[in-house]
Structures are given as C-alpha cells and as structure tokens.
Amino acid sequence: MSEIINNREQLTNTSNKRQAILKQIFKDLHDGKSVTEVKAHFDAFIGKITIEEISRLQHDFGDLSVEEMHRLHSKHTEIFKDAIEEIEKTNKPEEQPGHPIHTFILENKELDKLVNDQMQRHVHEFQIEDNSDNVFTLLEDINLLFDIDKHYSRKENLIFPYLETYGIFGPTTNMWRINDFIRDAIKDARLKLTSYNGDKQAVMDVLNFVIQEVTTMIYREVNILFPMALNNFTEDEWVKIARESDEIGYCLIAPTEVWKPERHELEEKAMSEGFIKMETGILSLKQLELLLNHLPVDITFIDQDDVVRYFSHGKDRIFARTKAIIGRTVQNCHPPRSVHVVEDLLADFKAGRKDTEDFWIKFRDKYVYIRYFAVRDESGNYIGTLEFTQNIDPIKAIEGEKRILS
Structure with a gap:
C-alpha cells in the first residue's frame, strides 16, 4: 500500500512541477523573452503537452492592447504547435454528421478554403492591380466571411458555458477577445474596400491580418478547444448543444443530418401542470x-x-x-x-x-x-x-x- 501511495505522490509532484514550468513559460513570453528561447525551455522540460494540462492553465493577461494580446496568442500557438498529445478514441462522436464538433470542423474547412485559397489568390491579384474589379471581388469574399460571426457565436454561447461548469475559464475570456478582434478586422476590411481611396497598403495589411488570424483561430479550435470540450462534455450536453445550434445559425454550410446518439435519445421532460x-x-x-x-x-x-x-x-x-x-x-x-x-x-x-x-x-x-x-x-x-x-x-x-x- 505504501508503494502505491508513494507512486501517487510522485505523480502528483511531477504534475505540479510541470504546471509550474508551464506557468513560468507563459510569464517569460509575457515578459518579452523570445519564442526560440522559451520553446527550447518547453522542449527540454515539457516536450509533449496534454489537453488536460492546457485546460488547467489560467491565462489572465489583464487589460492588454489588441497588439499585445495578438503577440502573446501567436507565441502560445507557436509553443504548442506539434506538441499536443493526440488522444486515441475507439468511438468518435465528433465524426458523426450533425454532431456539433463535426459541424464546427466542416465550417472550419470551408473557412480555410475561403481565406487561404480564395482570398489569398484575390489579395495577390489586388496587389498586382487594384482596379475596381479586384476591389469588388475582395469585397465579395469579405461579405462571405461575415458568416464567421455565427461560428463564433455558437462557440461563445454554447461551448464556453459548459467549459465553465468544468472549471475551464481560459478559452472563455481570451478566445472571445480574439474572436472580437477578428470581427472588428473584418468590418474594417469591408469599410476600406467599400470606400477604397487608393491606399493599397492599408487594405493589404488588414486583409493579411484577417487571413492570418482566422487561420490561427482554426488551429486553436481544432487542436485545443474541441479536444478540451470532447474530453469533458457528456453526451446529454452535446445533444443540448446540437439542438440549440439552429437558433444561432451556421457558417458557410449547415449540417445535413440530425445527430442521434447511439446510446439513447433524450426524452423531452413533460412540463408539470401544477x-x-x-x-x-x-x-x-x-x-x-x-x-x-x-x-x-x-x-x-x-x-x-x-x-x-x-x-x-x-x-x-x-x-x-x-x-x-x-x-x-x-x-x-x-x-x-x-x-x-x-x-x-x-x-x-x-x-x-x-x-x-x-x-x-x-x-x-x-x-x-x-x-x-x-x-x-x-x-x-x-x-x-x-x-x-x-x-x-x-x-x-x-x-x-x-x-x-x-
């Protein structure tokens, strides 16, 4: 028995030590250390990180400027990239059509095609020649991208509340802030294109910013947020999220099927006639x-x-x-x-x-x-x-x- 207790204590100590190192890594980034230096520290002492460890980190940055918030989040993504341990699952509900995560992933694929294939190509054409046709084409892309608000709204109003019930608050505050920065940048891009005055560089800057941030957010969702939610939410919670998604709407595509879990279908509770x-x-x-x-x-x-x-x-x-x-x-x-x-x-x-x-x-x-x-x-x-x-x-x-x- 003492051997088992000692092993548990050792595991707990190891876990606490890793959390302390991770917190120090975030502090170092906040204090201005280079990604290269901090990444070397991460690789040497952490190596691989689990979604559970990420969820336990509290990223409270206080009142930072938009530029500083983006700087930190970009660096966090660089540190975690390719270091998140994959979780093997025998039954993956997120692969079933109609499951909220299945729908989120389909939307992300459409968003990726829109910003990294279509918009990238149109930005390049605009850079070569900023005629009215190329401006109008980019304006059409931006109008399509406005649909991202529904993707982010479902995430904020359906995923975040359940994460909070499990004591996971990092994404709620910080990812919502980044969502708002992206929304604002899309509005700014549309304004600049609608009233284009020949300032090509200003348009290029905001469009490249939108493309980069939307792409980075897709990575954060797929590799951090969605696995975090799948690790914690119950089947009943996913059913509720799926049912309430219709009210907010979908981005670029919509689910073609209604998700019906194999275990059971939730029965609507009859309202008491008291x-x-x-x-x-x-x-x-x-x-x-x-x-x-x-x-x-x-x-x-x-x-x-x-x-x-x-x-x-x-x-x-x-x-x-x-x-x-x-x-x-x-x-x-x-x-x-x-x-x-x-x-x-x-x-x-x-x-x-x-x-x-x-x-x-x-x-x-x-x-x-x-x-x-x-x-x-x-x-x-x-x-x-x-x-x-x-x-x-x-x-x-x-x-x-x-x-x-x-």
Whole structure:
C-alpha cells in the first residue's frame, strides 16, 4: 500500500512541477523573452503537452492592447504547435454528421478554403492591380466571411458555458477577445474596400491580418478547444448543444443530418401542470410560460448573485439566447470588452443608486429599446435584474388614432 501511495505522490509532484514550468513559460513570453528561447525551455522540460494540462492553465493577461494580446496568442500557438498529445478514441462522436464538433470542423474547412485559397489568390491579384474589379471581388469574399460571426457565436454561447461548469475559464475570456478582434478586422476590411481611396497598403495589411488570424483561430479550435470540450462534455450536453445550434445559425454550410446518439435519445421532460397561486390570480405553469412567450417583448431575469435564471422564448427574439446560459453568471454571457458596463449597472442597482437604465440601438433592420429594472421585494431588498428588449420601429411608425377594430 505504501508503494502505491508513494507512486501517487510522485505523480502528483511531477504534475505540479510541470504546471509550474508551464506557468513560468507563459510569464517569460509575457515578459518579452523570445519564442526560440522559451520553446527550447518547453522542449527540454515539457516536450509533449496534454489537453488536460492546457485546460488547467489560467491565462489572465489583464487589460492588454489588441497588439499585445495578438503577440502573446501567436507565441502560445507557436509553443504548442506539434506538441499536443493526440488522444486515441475507439468511438468518435465528433465524426458523426450533425454532431456539433463535426459541424464546427466542416465550417472550419470551408473557412480555410475561403481565406487561404480564395482570398489569398484575390489579395495577390489586388496587389498586382487594384482596379475596381479586384476591389469588388475582395469585397465579395469579405461579405462571405461575415458568416464567421455565427461560428463564433455558437462557440461563445454554447461551448464556453459548459467549459465553465468544468472549471475551464481560459478559452472563455481570451478566445472571445480574439474572436472580437477578428470581427472588428473584418468590418474594417469591408469599410476600406467599400470606400477604397487608393491606399493599397492599408487594405493589404488588414486583409493579411484577417487571413492570418482566422487561420490561427482554426488551429486553436481544432487542436485545443474541441479536444478540451470532447474530453469533458457528456453526451446529454452535446445533444443540448446540437439542438440549440439552429437558433444561432451556421457558417458557410449547415449540417445535413440530425445527430442521434447511439446510446439513447433524450426524452423531452413533460412540463408539470401544477398551478401557481399569485396575489392577483392562479395560472398553470403551462399557461404562465405561454403568456410570457407571447409578450411583444423579450425578457431575461438574473438573480441577486448575477446568475441567469430565466429568459422568455418568443418566436421573434431580437438577440439569440440558448438554454446553456441558464445558471451562468451574466458577466460571462457578454464579450469581455463590455463586461464593465454590465458590472457598473448591477453595482448601481444593488447599491440603490438606480432603479432603471435604458438604452436604444440600431440592430440589423430593427430599432431596439433595451430597458433594465432592479427587482426588489416588499422590504426594498434587491433580488435581481429584469432585462426588457423590444423592437420599437412599429411603435415609432404609429400616427393618428385607431379607435375601433378594423
């Protein structure tokens, strides 16, 4: 028995030592050491790295500039490249059509063809001659690439929440930031091409940046994020992710089949027909849910601990919501660059400085009115926040009067 205990202690010590070395490697990169020097250190003391070890690393870089964030992530990719141990699996659900990872990989193949075959060729032609035809061709490529937002949104809203439940937070914050950098660069490329003024180098720079970052993100997903998720998620969680993917949409292609696991098919839980007695009436759970879903607004409720507890599910939702956000803190449901706005608003509600806050924005073809209400009990204690979202275009268009049914 003592021999077994000693072996376990030795394994634990080895694991802790490797984690300490890995943390030092990231610190060295952050402090400006060259990739060559750090890579030599990595090869000598680590060699091969597992997805589990990567998932245990906490990459908290704080408030870095866009350029610094890209520098670090590019170096991380160089360090890990060809060093990740492959995991042998006898049954690979990700190879089954309709499985979320199967769909993500198909999308990545299409994205790779778009940026590294099609766009690369068109960038070269533009570099030779920046005539209107070549500008228009690149603009068509960029418009296609805008579809990447759906790929990233599914990753952020369906994959990241489940990773967090397993205590894996690195990809949630840092990969989301890089996704946003790529989105911004694609928008910048479209703007420069739409209003092309002859500054060829500026266009070349942003297009090459987009191609490089999209390609690097594909590598990170395939070699780090997807294996990390496959190592942790249950079959039931994958089924839920597959079912909720349709609401967000797909990038360049769509799954041709519905994934049906061999083990079993999840049965929908029948909703209880119990009744709820309220101060002003009695409703069944079914009636209450239908009532909330038929409101001409979208509502979301988070509790006093900032955890998302409920959202209505009307047929014309303005912003996509998936069931994966239930039980997740609201801070982790927003892009990192906008989290401070959410935290400031909640702090004002909790402190009693405010009871409401309103915003209004143009979103696609809608004029969206977003309202937040502090929910308090009879004693004035804060118990949560209600988000209320409505397309007010039809209301703004109202003129005159309508007194009777027409």
